Amino acid sequence: MFQKLTANARTVLRAASERSAQAGSPGIRAEYLLLPLFDRPDFAAGAALVTLGLTARRGSVEQALADAARRGGLSQTDAEALAGFGIDVSAVVEQAERAHGEGALAASDGTKDRWRPEYRAFSEEARKVLARAVQEAKxxxxxxxxxxxxxxxLAAGPGVVADVLAEHGAGHADIRRALARGDRAA
Incomplete structure (x- = not known):
């Protein structure tokens, strides 16, 4: 599959790997595939994020992704659904962190425990994103x-990244329209 990636897509994957390393994560999570796109408005995907107003709200997107990771991978929508059953996810997170330390419920990246720093495997969710990308191209x-x-x-989901994008007004259909209006050279 990697031989079928454009130069821009390879740039995104390299940046995702670097973000993973900076975060001290053994694996490349789905959000690491999204965040480099904010830095590349010259790419079709980055231009779509600009068109949709997401680059102006990047801090909010990053905070929503961090909050979801802290909740063990639950999106805000998931937390609200659980609240309907009387489960206060924020209280659960706070109690777990008091007992076990900050980030106690942080979502695992789904990679194996045995990892080499020079090699960053893709998490299960990131592998699914890559498979969906192949399908999108086909x-x-x-x-x-x-x-x-x-x-x-990423927007097609399911997953926290898709939920966060949708919560910020950039669902799959919105992104498809923004991409159709923009440059298709990436």
């Missing part, structure tokens, strides 16, 4: 997987 009749396919795959 559906569009394209032979290469570009950064726009990665963004569409």
């Amino acid at each position: 559906e569009q009749g394209e032979k290469q997987i570009g950064d726009r396919h990665l963004l569409l795959a």
Whole structure:
């Protein structure tokens, strides 16, 4: 599959790996695939984020992703659904962190415990995103997987990244429309 990636998509994957290393994570999580797109408005996916107003709200997106990780991978929508059953996820997180330390419920990246610092495996969710990106490219009749396919795959979900994008007004259909209006060269 990696030989079918465009140069832009490879740039995104390299940046995702670097973010993973900076975060001290043994694996590349799905959100690490999204965040580099904010830094590349010259890419089709980055331009779509600008068009949708997400770059202006990057801090909010990053905070929502961090909050979801702290909740063990539950999105805000998940937390609200549980609140309907009388479960206060914030209280559960606070109690767990008091007992076991900050980040006690932080979502695992789904990689194996045995890892080498020079090699960052993709988490299960990130692998699913890559598979959806391949499918997005096929559906569009394209032979290469570009950064726009990665963004569409992230938004297609399921997953925290898709939920956060949707909560910020950038669902799959919104992103598809923004990409259709923009440059398709990535």
